[in-house]
Amino acid sequence: MQLVSRNRCFEGDQAVYTHGSDVCGVDMTFGIYLPPQARNGSVPVLWYLSGLTCTHENAMTKGGFQEHAAKHGVALVFPDTSPRGEAVADDEAYDLGVGAGFYLNATQDPWKPHFQMYDYVVNELRALIQGAFPVTENHGITGHSMGGHGALTIALRNPTLFKSLSAFSPIVNPSQSDWGRKQFSAYLGDDEATWAQHDASILLGELGWHGDILIDQGADDQFMDLLRPQAFAEAATLRRQSAVLRMQGGYDHSYFFVSSFAGDHVKWHADRLRTGLH
Amino acid sequence: MQLVSRNRCFEGDQAVYTHGSDVCGVDMTFGIYLPPQARNGSVPVLWYLSGLTCTHENAMTKGGFQEHAAKHGVALVFPDTSPRGEAVADDEAYDLGVGAGFYLNATQDPWKPHFQMYDYVVNELRALIQGAFPVTENHGITGHSMGGHGALTIALRNPTLFKSLSAFSPIVNPSQSDWGRKQFSAYLGDDEATWAQHDASILLGELGWHGDILIDQGADDQFMDLLRPQAFAEAATLRRQSAVLRMQGGYDHSYFFVSSFAGDHVKWHADRLRTGLH
Numbered sequence: 001m002q003l004v005s006r007n008r009c010f011e012g013d014q015a016v017y018t019h020g021s022d023v024c025g026v027d028m029t030f031g032i033y034l035p036p037q038a039r040n041g042s043v044p045v046l047w048y049l050s051g052l053t054c055t056h057e058n059a060m061t062k063g064g065f066q067e068h069a070a071k072h073g074v075a076l077v078f079p080d081t082s083p084r085g086e087a088v089a090d091d092e093a094y095d096l097g098v099g100a101g102f103y104l105n106a107t108q109d110p111w112k113p114h115f116q117m118y119d120y121v122v123n124e125l126r127a128l129i130q131g132a133f134p135v136t137e138n139h140g141i142t143g144h145s146m147g148g149h150g151a152l153t154i155a156l157r158n159p160t161l162f163k164s165l166s167a168f169s170p171i172v173n174p175s176q177s178d179w180g181r182k183q184f185s186a187y188l189g190d191d192e193a194t195w196a197q198h199d200a201s202i203l204l205g206e207l208g209w210h211g212d213i214l215i216d217q218g219a220d221d222q223f224m225d226l227l228r229p230q231a232f233a234e235a236a237t238l239r240r241q242s243a244v245l246r247m248q249g250g251y252d253h254s255y256f257f258v259s260s261f262a263g264d265h266v267k268w269h270a271d272r273l274r275t276g277l278h
Numbered sequence: 279m280q281l282v283s284r285n286r287c288f289e290g291d292q293a294v295y296t297h298g299s300d301v302c303g304v305d306m307t308f309g310i311y312l313p314p315q316a317r318n319g320s321v322p323v324l325w326y327l328s329g330l331t332c333t334h335e336n337a338m339t340k341g342g343f344q345e346h347a348a349k350h351g352v353a354l355v356f357p358d359t360s361p362r363g364e365a366v367a368d369d370e371a372y373d374l375g376v377g378a379g380f381y382l383n384a385t386q387d388p389w390k391p392h393f394q395m396y397d398y399v400v401n402e403l404r405a406l407i408q409g410a411f412p413v414t415e416n417h418g419i420t421g422h423s424m425g426g427h428g429a430l431t432i433a434l435r436n437p438t439l440f441k442s443l444s445a446f447s448p449i450v451n452p453s454q455s456d457w458g459r460k461q462f463s464a465y466l467g468d469d470e471a472t473w474a475q476h477d478a479s480i481l482l483g484e485l486g487w488h489g490d491i492l493i494d495q496g497a498d499d500q501f502m503d504l505l506r507p508q509a510f511a512e513a514a515t516l517r518r519q520s521a522v523l524r525m526q527g528g529y530d531h532s533y534f535f536v537s538s539f540a541g542d543h544v545k546w547h548a549d550r551l552r553t554g555l556h
Contacts, residue, residue: 007532007534008496008528008529008535009535009537010537011528061339061533062339062340066534066537067342067538067541218286250289252285252286254285256285256287256292257286257287259342259344259345260288260345
């Protein structure tokens with residue numbers, strides 16, 4: 001693991017590292033914010049998964065999460081959204097290939113050798129973070145757009161690993177959306193039965209979630225038709241799932257929206273991670 | 279004036295406009311944040327001048343000022359750092375020409391026709407903001423690095439126009455720095471007597487300031503030798519100037535530093551602008 005940069009931020013440290021990933025077969029980059037409380041002991045971790053076209057850097061510089069993480073004593077992890085490099089397959093479209101890993105394990109060529117973002121986040125990077133930094137085993141997860149999809153699907157499938165859950169304008173029904181069908185077909189193949197484990201609305205209906213879930217969605221989101229929040233709302237309602245689904249009037253899909261509610265989400269996770277109870 | 283974008287942010291609106299600038303002879307772009315309080319009346323304005331290589335956008339997306347502006351009911355204005363476009367002279371160096379206007383009026387060719395950032399900010403853009411948006415005449419000014427230089431020199435020379443003043447890691451003694459001597463020579467010519475009116479440490483010694491001044495400086499700033507905070511500290515001390523000069527341990531020159539203290543600066547200005555007293 002190699003340190004790329006470290007900047008003091010809200011009395012804590014915002015660092016960026018690269019490391020060789022066995023799972024993805026290339027070097028991967030991630031950001032980690034350690035709040036000042038981490039100098040005197042271990043702190044809970046909030047994972048933030050980013051959306052299409054993003055790297056580890058977008059939320060780290062534009063999300064405004066550090067202020068709240070420092071206040072509440074929570075570490076932040078910002079993974080990249082896909083493998084990168086000359087060896088990595090790509091597509092001309094912004095929403096397939098590099099920057100668009102969709103937090104799944106590709107089973108189809110040419111994506112299979114490197115696009116293993118599900119295993120990367122859930123297993124490899126989580127173990128690395130757990131071993132290398134002063135963090136407790138209380139991890140929460142959130143994300144934006146494609147990253148909200150990642151947060152929801154990863155948490156729903158790994159309820160013992162992630163103790164708190166939220167999302168910003170997540171893609172919640174990708175198997176019925178143009179942000180999903182093309183990608184799942186490419187990465188997973190045409191057997192739609194394999195897609196269900198990467199569809200948050202289907203997963204919620206099948207599995208539920210042991211805690212409550214916070215979702216913020218901008219009412220003026222220009223990508224609303226692709227996100228399909230109504231599918232998750234329906235699934236949550238039918239499941240009687242403890243959840244807070246907020247439609248935020250006037251907000252769009254941008255980081256101006258994300259940053260506006262970053263404080264609420266960090267507090268949501270901190271409240272649930274502090275004790276490890278939920 | 280043409281609207282480029284508008285995003286809801288912390289219940290207010292972060293907008294970007296372009297407008298034809300008579301002073302700079304090209305179209306100029308600026309950002310303005312109107313807090314929710316501006317829907318029901320006029321609000322004070324805090325100007326934020328950006329540093330080398332920045333556009334109107336950097337602080338708008340990475341500074342985290344909007345949260346605090348919304349809390350305190352203050353508008354934010356983010357001007358560009360220079361004129362831009364095919365007609366505009368430039369230099370290969372990052373610190374001269376485009377992105378490096380130094381908030382002065384160039385008297386030398388090839389810069390003179392467009393590099394009139396002092397008049398642009400102080401007169402043209404200020405009048406535009408005052409006329410087009412729901413703002414009071416209580417304006418404060420801050421900035422980062424070259425923008426801190428701009429904030430200090432503009433405020434010191436226009437004490438009736440700007441009622442509150444702060445800066446983040448400002449260039450405070452450019453006539454004795456490699457961030458200054460090259461640029462002043464190019465923009466203003468070799469007669470160093472003309473440089474003094476753009477040197478905050480000299481201006482403070484000559485003019486003082488009617489209020490108190492807040493300056494935050496990162497102790498681990500990689501550009502400390504170019505900023506020369508000791509020159510301003512000396513001038514302020516000799517002048518017995520009301521000021522708070524904070525050396526912040528562990529912080530560098532980045533926006534991770536700026537955002538860490540954005541809240542303090544917005545509150546500083548809001549407290550002084552609310553009444554118009556100082």
